[in-house]
Amino acid sequence: MCYAIPGKITKIDGNIVTLDYFGEERRARNEFYQFALGEYAYAQGGLIVGRIREKEALPALEAWKEVFVKLKEVDRRLAFNPKDLRQTANAERQKHLGNACCVHGIIEFSNYCANNCLYCGIQNSNKKLKRYRMSEEEIVDACDYAVNKLGFKAMVMQSGEDGWYTEEKLINIVSGIRKKCECLLILSIGERSASTYKKFYDLGVRAALLRFETSDEALYTKMRPGHKLQARLNLLRELGRMGYLLMSGFLIGLPGQSEDSIMADIDLTASLGVEMFSFGPFISHPDTPLAKLPSAAMDMALDTIAKARLKYPDAKILATTALESLDKINGLKNALLAGANSLMINVTPPKHQPFYEIYPGHSAKVVDVEKKIEETIALLRSIGRAPADLGI
Numbered sequence: 001m002c003y004a005i006p007g008k009i010t011k012i013d014g015n016i017v018t019l020d021y022f023g024e025e026r027r028a029r030n031e032f033y034q035f036a037l038g039e040y041a042y043a044q045g046g047l048i049v050g051r052i053r054e055k056e057a058l059p060a061l062e063a064w065k066e067v068f069v070k071l072k073e074v075d076r077r078l079a080f081n082p083k084d085l086r087q088t089a090n091a092e093r094q095k096h097l098g099n100a101c102c103v104h105g106i107i108e109f110s111n112y113c114a115n116n117c118l119y120c121g122i123q124n125s126n127k128k129l130k131r132y133r134m135s136e137e138e139i140v141d142a143c144d145y146a147v148n149k150l151g152f153k154a155m156v157m158q159s160g161e162d163g164w165y166t167e168e169k170l171i172n173i174v175s176g177i178r179k180k181c182e183c184l185l186i187l188s189i190g191e192r193s194a195s196t197y198k199k200f201y202d203l204g205v206r207a208a209l210l211r212f213e214t215s216d217e218a219l220y221t222k223m224r225p226g227h228k229l230q231a232r233l234n235l236l237r238e239l240g241r242m243g244y245l246l247m248s249g250f251l252i253g254l255p256g257q258s259e260d261s262i263m264a265d266i267d268l269t270a271s272l273g274v275e276m277f278s279f280g281p282f283i284s285h286p287d288t289p290l291a292k293l294p295s296a297a298m299d300m301a302l303d304t305i306a307k308a309r310l311k312y313p314d315a316k317i318l319a320t321t322a323l324e325s326l327d328k329i330n331g332l333k334n335a336l337l338a339g340a341n342s343l344m345i346n347v348t349p350p351k352h353q354p355f356y357e358i359y360p361g362h363s364a365k366v367v368d369v370e371k372k373i374e375e376t377i378a379l380l381r382s383i384g385r386a387p388a389d390l391g392i
């Protein structure tokens with residue numbers, strides 16, 4: 001299994017290295033390694049996340065070489081002669097970014113949450129939900145398995161806003177992961193103080209996934225009682241200044257959200273300087289105050305991806321798992337064909353998966369992780385995408 005192609009280092013300019021991928025040159029920032037020209041490395045999010053010995057890189061490249069060319073042909077064919085909004089967006093994606101598709105792993109390590117976001121199934125006041133927390137050791141082991149056995153090069157560690165994980169506990173977890181796993185480590189744990197996030201940064205965490213949920217201030221306050229949009233945005237900006245790669249975005253189709261507001265959401269995401277857009281459809285959960293309101297329509301979700309792509313042609317845009325809940329068979333595929341170019345695969349230990357129920361159907365069909373990976377790679381291949389993140 002392979003989510004990244006090793007690149008050969010052809011130039012070193014301070015902490016910027018140039019990597020060659022079958023004749024394509026990309027740059028990446030190097031903060032953690034000492035390299036010599038001719039060595040091989042893995043990049044994620046424009047950052048070098050791993051070194052690979054030539055002995056291992058060469059067979060990996062050999063295996064990639066033929067597929068790489070074939071996949072590009074399929075991708076070009078599917079993007080040819082666009083006829084509508086989504087096809088045009090897909091053609092833009094093809095033109096600007098080629099066929100590379102980031103595939104990140106995600107581990108949902110706790111479904112306890114102090115908040116009561118109206119839309120969210122793991123909100124504190126949902127007493128029907130069975131709660132779980134993974135121990136420090138269990139979290140590190142799960143990440144170790146995802147990186148060193150399954151081959152992921154970027155890992156999201158997500159939870160509700162759960163104070164049980166004190167700064168000290170999280171530092172242990174992050175240090176444990178950094179010791180064992182060469183990967184881009186992405187935290188998605190909600191709001192913590194900037195000084196806490198700085199400590200994680202100093203330990204090597206380089207990315208944060210934190211959606212601002214909606215750019216409409218009044219709607220935000222209504223949907224997230226006790227919280228202020230400005231505080232979340234301040235934190236996001238502070239993290240950006242610290243050097244974090246940001247993944248952020250919003251919910252599509254929240255009750256009371258206008259179409260203009262969604263366009264403003266797209267612009268706000270871009271203005272934060274995100275590494276990756278992460279937005280997805282609102283899905284109504286029966287055990288929340290929004291139970292009786294309809295989920296977002298698939299068409300609206302796909303059109304939003306297309307509009308974001310057309311406005312920001314160079315963006316990385318995630319096809320979120322919520323799309324799979326709306327359409328199990330074609331949700332992700334249609335999103336990738338509407339301009340998205342990133343995916344996440346849930347690698348939470350199967351016994352916990354059903355309980356991270358932010359929306360119904362989130363993990364209704366718990367499948368064997370390796371099978372899920374196979375299905376995802378097959379989907380990507382069927383539309384000519386290479387599961388890789390080459391660099392900038």
Ligand code: SAH
Pocket residue numbers: 119120121158159160161188189190191209210211213250251280281282283284285322358359
């Ligand atoms: N505590 C973390 C993770 C929250 S859960 C944080 O605050 O960032 C991750 C995301 O799930 C949320 O940001 C929200 O956008 C999404 N989500 C929650 N409920 C949802 C629902 N009913 N439908 C679709 N997405 C939902």
